[in-house]
Amino acid sequence: MKSINWTIESIPDLTGKTVLVTGGNSGLGFEAVKAFGQNGAFVVMACRSLAKGEEAKKQLIELNPTASISVMELDLTDLKSIHCFVNQFKENHSRLDILLNNAGIMMVPYGLTKDGFENQIGTNHLGHFALTGQLLELLKTTPNSRVVNVSSMAHKSGVMDMDNLLYENGKDYSPMKAYGRSKLSNLLFTYELQRFFEKNKIDSIAVAAHPGVSDTNLFNHAAPKWLMNLLRPLFLFMIQPASMGVLPEIRAAVDADVKGGQYYGPDGKREMKGYPVLVESTEASHNENDAHKLWELSEKLTGVSFTA
Ligand SMILES: NC(=O)c1ccc[n+]([C@@H]2O[C@H](COP(=O)([O-])OP(=O)(O)OC[C@H]3O[C@@H](n4cnc5c(N)ncnc54)[C@H](OP(=O)(O)O)[C@@H]3O)[C@@H](O)[C@H]2O)c1
Structure with a gap:
């Protein structure tokens, strides 16, 4: 018997909930903001470009005039920007x-x-x-809160090197290797965060998700736009629209049956597309020693400590 697919219709009523989506102006983030807003949540889109964020908000409000959406500036490549964002967020929420x-x-x-x-x-x-880490206080005081980290099938090729996490001076760097490492880090962080929540009896869970291969702007970073446009017809048979690709992260964020430390992805062949189900991540992503070291190194590099 085929189980019932988890779809956009499966999203529960989110009235009264405050949701923060990083990169909410494009691709999967845009679809996530749309879906959360349509189900009654108050959604904050954290965008590195306020102009792009406001433009996306305009489109979203046209689609759903009653949606509650706010745009805030956040540049994840800048610790100062993250700090300012958090201060402002805490002032308002x-x-x-x-x-x-x-x-x-x-x-x-x-x-x-x-x-x-x-x-x-x-x-x-x-x-x-x-x-x-800087939003932890709010997560702790919000009953039943969730952190969802978006990983990728590319985590499977990721290799950690704690002695040269950041490819100092470009040593051993390749764009694919570094992407794989960053997506493996998303999973190591998710599982360590879940252990942190459990150990400290914090009423929050950490969950991970991946979108298979979805039609977004992400690939424009990987190759020039003209080349991507040329290759697009070849890709079309294996990619899914962003509105489908976003379902694993939405399910991870709202499904009442989800448990901390789980990982969601598409149910299709090689998890490239399909409806969101529980999936497995690699053995490397469950390496507790690496997760612990990455956490310590991340605290040291960012100067942000997670205090229970
Ligand atoms: N699409 C896929 O097939 C696929 C597969 C596996 C995993 N993923 C993951 O899915 C997530 C969403 O990507 P997407 O596919 O939706 O790509 P996308 O359309 O390129 O969206 C990425 C978003 O991240 C924002 N962003 C990039 N750098 C940022 C920074 N420094 N500070 C704040 N925001 C920043 C972008 O802002 P701008 O608009 O200003 O650039 C954009 O809003 C990513 O984590 C990606 O690794 C995607």
Whole structure:
């Protein structure tokens, strides 16, 4: 007997909930904001460009005039920006039900964030680590809160090197290797965060998700736009629309049956597309020693400590 698919219709009423989505102006983040807003949540879109955020909000309000959406500036490559964002968020909000750490970049050439971290680990992992740590107080005081980190099938190729996490001076760097490491870091962080919540009896869970291969702007980082447009027809048979790709992260964020430490992805062949189900991540992602070391290193690099 085929089980019933989890779809956009499965989202429960989110009235009264405050949801924060990083990278809410594009791709999967945009679809997530749309879905949360349509189901009654108050949604904050954290965007590195306020102009892009406001433009996306305009489109979302046209689709659903009653949606409650606010746009705030957040640059995950800049610890100061993250700190300012958190201060402002705390000034305006007394709860945080869902933190969806969705923003990301993929396969960019070697480069550094404002704080000198390799760009992909800096944006995809360290930025979200610093954001989560500084929002911990709100997550702790909001009953039944959730943190959802967005990983990727690319985590499978990720290899951790705690002695050279950031590919210092470009040593051993390749765009794919660094993306894989950043997405493996998302999972190591999720599982360690869940253990932190359990150990400290915090009423919050940490969950991970991946979108298979979805049609978004992400691939524009990996190759010039003209090349992507050329390759697009070839990709079309294996990719799914962002409105489908977003379902695992939405399910991880709102399904009442979800448990801390789980990982959701599409149910299709090789998890490339389909409806969201529980999936497995690699053995490397469950390496508690690496997770612990990454946590300590992330605290040291970002200067953000998670205090129970
Ligand atoms: N699409 C896929 O097939 C796929 C597969 C596996 C995993 N993922 C993951 O899904 C997540 C969402 O990506 P997407 O596919 O929706 O790509 P996307 O359309 O390119 O959206 C990425 C979002 O992240 C934002 N962002 C990038 N750098 C940022 C920074 N420094 N500070 C704040 N925001 C920043 C982007 O802002 P701008 O608009 O200003 O650039 C954009 O809003 C990523 O974590 C990605 O790794 C996607």
